[in-house]
Amino acid sequence: MVQTILSFIRLGEDGEAVEGTQGVIMLLSQPSTLFLRRFFCRGVRNCSSTSSSTRVTDSFSASPTSAKKNRLVFMGSPQVSSLVLDRLLDVSGTPDSDFEVAAVVTQPASRRQRGKKTMQSPVAIQALDKGFPSDLIFTPVRAGEEGFLSDLKALNPDLCVTAAYGNILPTKFLEIPSHGTVNIHPSLLPLYRGASPIQRALQDGVKVTGVSLAYTVRALDAGPVISHEELEIDEYAKAPDLLTKLFRIGSDLLIRELPSIFDGSAKLKAKAQDHSKASLAPKIRPEESWLCFDEDASVLHNKVRAFAGWPGTKTRIQMISNNHPKVLEVKIISTKFRDRCSSDGDYDEITFSGNALIFPCGRQTVLEVYEIQLPGKKAIGGRDFWNGMQGKKLRKLAQDEEASLQTISNTLN
Secondary structure: OEEEEEEEEEEOOOOOEEEEEEEEEEEOOOOOHHHHHHHHHHHOOOOOOOOOOOOOOHHHOOOOOHHHOEEEEEEEOOHHHHHHHHHHHHHHOOOOOOEEEEEEEOOOOEEOOHHHOEEOOHHHHHHHHOOOOHHHEEOOOOOOOHHHHHHHHHHOOOEEEEEOOOOOOOHHHHOOOOOOEEEEEOOOOOOOEOOOHHHHHHHHOOOEEEEEEEEOOOOOOOOOEEEEEEEEOOOOOOHHHHHHHHHHHHHHHHHHHHHHHHHOHHHHHOEOOOHHHOOEOOOOOHHHHEOOOOOEHHHHHHHHHHOOOOOOEEEEEEEEEOOEEEEEEEEEEEEEEEEOOHHHOOOOEEEEEOOEEEEEEEOOEEEEEEEEEOOOOOOEEHHHHHHHOOOOEEEEOOHHHHHHHHHHHHHHO
16 A cells, blocks of 8 residues: 655636645555546536536535445435435535535436436536535446446445436445445335335325434335335325425434444444335336226325326317317316215316316216316316317226227227
């Protein structure tokens, strides 16, 4: 091992180069290029990988104690994951923080339908916006890629944190961080293990959910739970809002538990899950978005809440003008439900009351639709939709009619 003394340069307020504090590091005879790049990025305020941003957080600046900090790798992809990353970057930049964000791992850029442009994940965008070095943002297709695992080992991470990362972590990965990998999962484990915990909980109409911080093992969401926090669910809460709320709570939970994770006490207090009580939350399929009004209105209301955002909920209705029927495909955005009254019309007729379209449903129930959307149009209120019909009659399609149209649609697609 060779001791090397480095004197690095930083830029002063007037843009002139001034000599910085000397730093002493211990380097192997063949030091990692990734490690050297990380060291110099921390020592030089305007490193080439961050020169495009002026919003560099303190966690990327030179610090005499940075070598003693625990090295954390964050892994996430969707917008809710960026909430966790944002919190970690902010806390790691405080003077008394005992950790630094050493790298960010996210899904590769994907091609979006609108305009067919390639878009980076929300987590990658957030990291760059916060001034995180672009060469420390990794986007492997699979977390088991040898090149990625080699780079991860070079970082020598103490801990990996996942939050809706969306990729299977193999054993080779899990063996790298010295304190393991922990996951923020938006359910009260062992309930709702899998890809869509909040959506499935809302679909089931549960009154209480929560978020769990658990160690990651090879089995799906089956690791010991370090801590959890419960949250009551409002009967009108929708998946996107609830996900945001739970990941904010999960961020706080993670920050509180990091000291115990780094000192090892978290492993001692973590509780094994009761696998006999486990339930699954499988990935949502696009075809699940169709509503069938033969079901109880409460079931349909919960489905609207669960699938809000993606894939949404939709149905087909018939508009009748001068005895000429026309089938409309509509998205159902906001609803309530109640028992059916005798004044609600016949079973197939769609009526209007207050500000809602009234859809008779199974088991003598009614779905009140307060917001609806036609293809290619903006969502509008039930009253505006009704007024736009200008006296035309609306009716639900019978189940056999709906099934026939669905078969034709599936064939065309």
